[in-house]
Amino acid sequence: MAKELKLMKGNEAIAEAAIRAGSDAYFGYPITPQSEVIEYLMAEKPHERTGMVVLQAESELAAINMVYGAAGTGKKVWTSSSSPGISLKQEGISYIAGSELPCVIVNVVRGGPGLGTIQPSQADYFQATKGGGHGDYHLLVLAPASVQEMADFIGDAFDLAFKYRGPVMILSDGVIGQMMEKVYLKEQVPRLSDDEIAEKYPWATIGKPASRERNIITSLDLDSSKMELHNIHLQSKYRQMEEEEVRFEKINCDDADYLFVAYGSSARICQKSIQLAAEKGIKVGLLRPITLFPFPKKQISEMADKVKGILSVEMSAGQMIEDVKLAVNGRVKVEHFGRYGGIIPTPAEVVDALIEKIIGE
Amino acid sequence: MTEEIIIAGFGGQGVLSMGKILAYSGxxxxxxxxxMPSYGPEMRGGTANVTVIVSDERxxxxxLNEFDTAIILNQQSMDKFESAVKKGGTLVYDPNGITHHPERKDINIYSIEAAKKASEMGNTKIFNMVVLGAYLKVKPIVKIENVILGLKKSLPARYHSLIALNKDAITMGMDAVKEINKA
Structure with missing residues (x-):
């Protein structure tokens, strides 16, 4: 059967794709610029299509703790919000990471700090990739750069969440959430039955049969020696992600003299900047991290040997640049260009910044 | 072929839906x-704009910061986007409510009295389709049959009876567009 073609907003595409990925439940609380996620789900009534539950919680705290509880039963659950709402969810996310439960959290980032603005931003990079809540943990972070990737990544995110038994974040922004593009939708994946869940996820708390000990889901252990072992185990998962899950896209890199590193909507803007730079005779490529954790360190390190300078383009005051600099380790010049507080840089501004900060006179 | 368009005017004029119909037609x-809409705290009477790109390529x-075509439907948008048209590009505007008309000599300028025509046709809601007709006369990037298909696809079935009226509005726009300046 041919895949279905639609014109959708990123927020609508991720909602529809989540239904089709066989998700069991969504718990959320509306906030601009991602309210279309819950609006779409409420209008679509997935309960009538697949039995999926959609619930508007009384707050972000309630929503993330509903995710925590439902994830404990081995169900495919997710939530979405935008920056201030994601900050509210951090306690729950840390507990979910500590308890090793799979779930997907979508952040359609807006400008901050505080309530900030409703316009697009990428200033939640640190929060998304370095933990976010308390304790030593990481989320696996996927950064879509198109409406198609909003749709494609939700299924991938569930697969990764269950592979690693941990929370996965889709880090989007107001541009990708609000824009409409063509999207090819996959066919419906059936939700797992309770028997299938019992067989696939022996850790799930779905009632204790006589045949096994009680499953306990907790992030608490007062015995520090056990807690250290638990932390070592968590860290081993993050190292495995770094080995197996790095995703990136290279555009125009083969004979580039300079390199943009950018993700999400900034990567789209940089693709236009590449064309504008070419008109001025400047050969610049783009390395787009698709996973922000694990970060494509090796690929950036390799590019550092081939180019004369790197510009990290982000809608933030310079967050991802720290990871780029660690990968480059001083071998070539690395500078940052960004706009903040909800201002989207134009493709021409990015080229001007490349000339001013990297190419020089 | 790549056509980069900004459509800008007041909220409630049908700026965003005109862009959506164009995208569907593509x-x-x-x-x-x-x-890509401006999705700020816009409301009826405030400003609204949308960037639409139709292309044969990814x-x-x-x-964007510059456009092949700007479709401008109020003075605030004229002030903001006249200068954003690429040299040799196109500006289509409704002179209704415009106090400072476009002055550039290096772009092609067309006017369409869409508010007036729509009101003559007895339905001010088809204003945006008159504008779309004017634009498609100047830049036939999508075929009219595909616009009609796009309308069918984007409108709920209960509004399909209005498609004929929309088609008339497009034709009206095509007939009524006037050349103001040739670059």
Missing amino acids: IMQDQEVSW ISSPV
Whole structure:
């Protein structure tokens, strides 16, 4: 059967794709610029299509703790919000990471700090990739750069969440959430039955049969020696992600003299900047991290040997640049260009910044 | 072919839906499209704009600083976007409510009295389709049959009876557009 073609907003595409990925439940609380996620789900009534539950919680705290509880039963659950709402969810996310439960959290980032603005931003990079809540943990972070990737990544995110038994974040922004593009939708994946869940996820708390000990889901252990072992185990998962899950896209890199590193909507803007730079005779490529954790360190390190300078383009005051600099380790010049507080840089501004900060006179 | 368009005017004029119909029309003829609205705290009477790109190739940035075509429907948008038209590009505007008319000599300028025509046709809601007709006369990037297909696809079935009226509005726009300046 041919895949279905639609014109959708990123927020609508991720909602529809989540239904089709066989998700069991969504718990959320509306906030601009991602309210279309819950609006779409409420209008679509997935309960009538697949039995999926959609619930508007009384707050972000309630929503993330509903995710925590439902994830404990081995169900495919997710939530979405935008920056201030994601900050509210951090306690729950840390507990979910500590308890090793799979779930997907979508952040359609807006400008901050505080309530900030409703316009697009990428200033939640640190929060998304370095933990976010308390304790030593990481989320696996996927950064879509198109409406198609909003749709494609939700299924991938569930697969990764269950592979690693941990929370996965889709880090989007107001541009990708609000824009409409063509999207090819996959066919419906059936939700797992309770028997299938019992067989696939022996850790799930779905009632204790006589045949096994009680499953306990907790992030608490007062015995520090056990807690250290638990932390070592968590860290081993993050190292495995770094080995197996790095995703990136290279555009125009083969004979580039300079390199943009950018993700999400900034990567789209940089693709236009590449064309504008070419008109001025400047050969610049783009390395787009698709996973922000694990970060494509090796690929950036390799590019550092081939180019004369790197510009990290982000809608933030310079967050991802720290990871780029660690990968480059001083071998070539690395500078940052960004706009903040909800201002989207134009493709021409990015080229001007490349000339001013990297190419020089 | 890549056509980068900004449509800008007041909220409630049908700016965003006009962009959506254009994007749907592009899809109907197998092209790549993007539709990026200004989604600020806009409301009826405030300003609204949308960037639409229709292309034969993969679309790079959905956010742009210059455009092949600007479709301008109020003075604030004229002040903001006249200068954003690429040299040799196109500006289509409704002179209704415009106090400072466009002055550039290096772009093609067309006017369409869409508010007036729509009111003559007895339905001010088809204003945006008159504008779309004017634009498509100047830049026939999508075929009218594909616009109609796009309308069918984007409108709920209960509004399909209005498609004929929309088609008339497009034809009206095509007939009524006037050339003001040739670059």
